Amino acid sequence: MHLIYLQALELNPNDKQALAARSKCYLLLGEPKLALSDAETALSIDKNFIKAIFQKGEALYHLGNFEHSLMFYHRGLKIRPEMEDFRLGVQKAQEAIENTIGKMGAVLDLENPSRGPTSNRSSNVPGTGGKPPSNLSTRKITGGTTATRQEIENRKTTRRLLGELCLDKEYLENLLNHPDLICLHQSGKNHIGQLAQEGVAFLTNRQEFWRQQRPNTSKK
Incomplete structure (x- = not known):
């Protein structure tokens, strides 16, 4: 035809x-x-x-x-x-789109099946023996930190756009800064780090997409 x-x-x-x-x-x-x-x-x-x-x-x-x-x-x-x-x-x-996001979460769960719910993931980082490393916890906005107003607003915007996936993004970003993963990256054996980078890139792209679809969200 x-x-x-x-x-x-x-x-x-x-x-x-x-x-x-x-x-x-x-x-x-x-x-x-x-x-x-x-x-x-x-x-x-x-x-x-x-x-x-x-x-x-x-x-x-x-x-x-x-x-x-x-x-x-x-x-x-x-x-x-x-x-x-x-x-x-x-x-x-x-x-x-929803199925793709779900599959990305499933891949991360398969890579580290011992991790618990999103709120408890910081205690299940590979290579830490189940101990929650201090640098994986989200920074608290206290007098002892240097978080700017812009950073706080950015977090709020991310939370509005990604919903619960915002916690996944923060977890993966903090995971990439974990010293054990940095050492693995230097040795060329950082498979988990590669997955984490892909996850962050994936969620960042989705965040930008939804920001374009709902431009008023970032102005609230």
Whole structure:
């Protein structure tokens, strides 16, 4: 079927309808990168072309870029609120994001199954014999610290955007500063540290995504 659209595009490379249709065909053939390319080309011709907006969202979703696919599903839903495809797109993208966050937590739990609930994780750091190291506990805002007002506001913003995952992010950030992990990193055997870095990067990206989705959150 995509050969028909290929021929049509040879006659008229700027046929946005053919581009969107071929993008759909590429997805059916398991070629999301090609589908994304056609959708973006169609949008360069008409940025509000609803079929191309949907196809870009679909292509991004199949590429595993759930956050950006959600943005395009929302964009299409705003233009055409009656289209069920966009509602379903928003739903599946949100579920995929939640599942991805859950899997990241599962990976960390598998790496250190002895750690307890989030609130008790500082007492289960690998290499410490179960003893809670002092530098893993979150800094308390007292007269003996140098935490600035900006740091406090940043923590509040992070908590609003990530919810309970904020504690996971703080745990991982503090874990990276643990002396045992620093020594492992220097010896090139820091597998746990690598996972922690990936976890922090993952949560930081999610935090930025939700900040863009809810700009008023960071101003409260």
